[in-house]
Amino acid sequence: MFSSRRMVAVAKVLGLLAVAGLLIHMGTALLSPNYNINGEDIVEWWNNNPVENKPLVEKPQASEASYEPGAEKPVKAAMVALVRNEDLYGLRKAMRELEDRWNHKYNYPYIFLNDKPFTSKFKKGVQDLTKAPVQFGTLEPESWGYPEWIDQNKAKHERETATYIKGRSESYRFMCRFQSGFVYKHPLLKDLDYYWRIEPDVHYYCDIDYDPFLFMKKNNLKYGWNIAPSEYEPTVRTLWNTTQEFMLRHQDLIPEHNMIDWVRDSHGKYTRCHFWSNFEIVDLSFYRSKEYEAYFNFLDKAGGFFYERWGDAPVHSIAVSMFLPKSQVHYFDDIGYYHPAMSHCPKGSKESGKCVCDPKEGWANEFTCAKRWRQIS
Numbered sequence: 001m002f003s004s005r006r007m008v009a010v011a012k013v014l015g016l017l018a019v020a021g022l023l024i025h026m027g028t029a030l031l032s033p034n035y036n037i038n039g040e041d042i043v044e045w046w047n048n049n050p051v052e053n054k055p056l057v058e059k060p061q062a063s064e065a066s067y068e069p070g071a072e073k074p075v076k077a078a079m080v081a082l083v084r085n086e087d088l089y090g091l092r093k094a095m096r097e098l099e100d101r102w103n104h105k106y107n108y109p110y111i112f113l114n115d116k117p118f119t120s121k122f123k124k125g126v127q128d129l130t131k132a133p134v135q136f137g138t139l140e141p142e143s144w145g146y147p148e149w150i151d152q153n154k155a156k157h158e159r160e161t162a163t164y165i166k167g168r169s170e171s172y173r174f175m176c177r178f179q180s181g182f183v184y185k186h187p188l189l190k191d192l193d194y195y196w197r198i199e200p201d202v203h204y205y206c207d208i209d210y211d212p213f214l215f216m217k218k219n220n221l222k223y224g225w226n227i228a229p230s231e232y233e234p235t236v237r238t239l240w241n242t243t244q245e246f247m248l249r250h251q252d253l254i255p256e257h258n259m260i261d262w263v264r265d266s267h268g269k270y271t272r273c274h275f276w277s278n279f280e281i282v283d284l285s286f287y288r289s290k291e292y293e294a295y296f297n298f299l300d301k302a303g304g305f306f307y308e309r310w311g312d313a314p315v316h317s318i319a320v321s322m323f324l325p326k327s328q329v330h331y332f333d334d335i336g337y338y339h340p341a342m343s344h345c346p347k348g349s350k351e352s353g354k355c356v357c358d359p360k361e362g363w364a365n366e367f368t369c370a371k372r373w374r375q376i377s
């Protein structure tokens with residue numbers, strides 16, 4: 001018969017062995033190289049650490065909090081849009097919805113940027129819609145246009161022969177480069193810690209009854225997204241090769257645990273998954289980090305913003321996948337959202353009564369890239 005004292009002794013020995021095993025494992029992990037560039041190890045890590053790698057955040061909870069327009073907010077944050085004067089009415093619609101659904105309670109400021117001076121009609125047209133502070137800025141010259149190393153004839157040739165959407169537009173390329181590498185450096189954003197990117201002609205389908213900025217801050221989230229399609233290949237022909245070259249040259253910048261396998265399949269190929277950056281809520285320290293800056297500069301030198309039509313969405317998304325663990329990236333699947341061509345209607349929204357969208361049209365949640373996102377958790 002085992003005495004209870006003997007059983008306690010056996011349990012102690014087993015416990016000590018388990019602790020020793022854990023320490024050895026942690027030691028090995030700490031001594032392993034500080035980067036992940038081939039993907040297989042991260043898949044294995046995910047499989048072996050499913051609980052640890054699951055998003056650590058609880059679902060956002062409804063909150064009664066509200067902030068006065070002039071009051072200091074718990075987060076230094078703003079809604080930011082690059083817009084043209086002629087976007088006024090599309091923007092007014094989007095702003096009206098965002099105010100009604102959310103910001104009338106929170107009164108976060110708006111910052112509007114333009115490559116040309118805003119007209120007084122535009123300024124009044126948006127100011128009329130909100131009690132929150134609104135600021136208007138024009139762009140710094142170096143953030144809009146061609147950097148000196150770009151061969152403008154080559155860029156012109158690409159525009160003249162491109163058959164993909166917006167392929168013929170020069171300003172669209174300036175816009176994508178600006179959103180990729182300059183927006184967060186604009187002087188009006190200097191004191192901001194987070195931004196929420198907004199655009200004309202989008203819809204916010206549902207009440208948002210909490211503060212997403214505070215939610216991001218409290219949960220140490222760096223990047224929030226809502227729709228994730230697959231990029232059109234002709235616009236990013238060499239983006240993945242260029243990124244791979246970056247990863248090889250800058251192994252020291254790539255953390256051990258990232259979510260690179262969202263953008264890279266098991267054969268090492270680009271999945272073209274990207275977060276649709278017309279909606280993004282971002283901790284700007286991410287874009288201001290030395291890693292992101294190095295990546296943007298590398299891409300900018302390669303010229304693909306002009307020799308192809310690299311969008312800020314795939315650029316942001318690859319950077320997020322390369323530099324962040326999944327636990328710092330948040331799928332705002334409770335925010336009903338539409339941008340021309342695609343929409344996300346949250347599950348259960350019909351029952352909850354807070355949304356006006358038809359859940360049958362909320363198909364973005366079923367996109368391959370949204371599924372891939374769920375798989376890698």
Ligand SMILES: Nc1nc2c(ncn2[C@@H]2O[C@H](COP(=O)(O)OP(=O)(O)O)[C@@H](O)[C@H]2O)c(=O)[nH]1
Nearest residue numbers: 081082083084087113114115171175199200278
């Ligand atoms: N000031 C300015 N804003 C632009 C220009 N081109 C696009 N934008 C803005 O950049 C954002 C993205 O442009 P959009 O045409 O919606 O691109 P899409 O969402 O990729 O189809 C929108 O907020 C536009 O208003 C431009 O030439 N000048």
Ligand SMILES: [Mg+2]
Nearest residue numbers: 199200278339
């Ligand atoms: Mg748009």
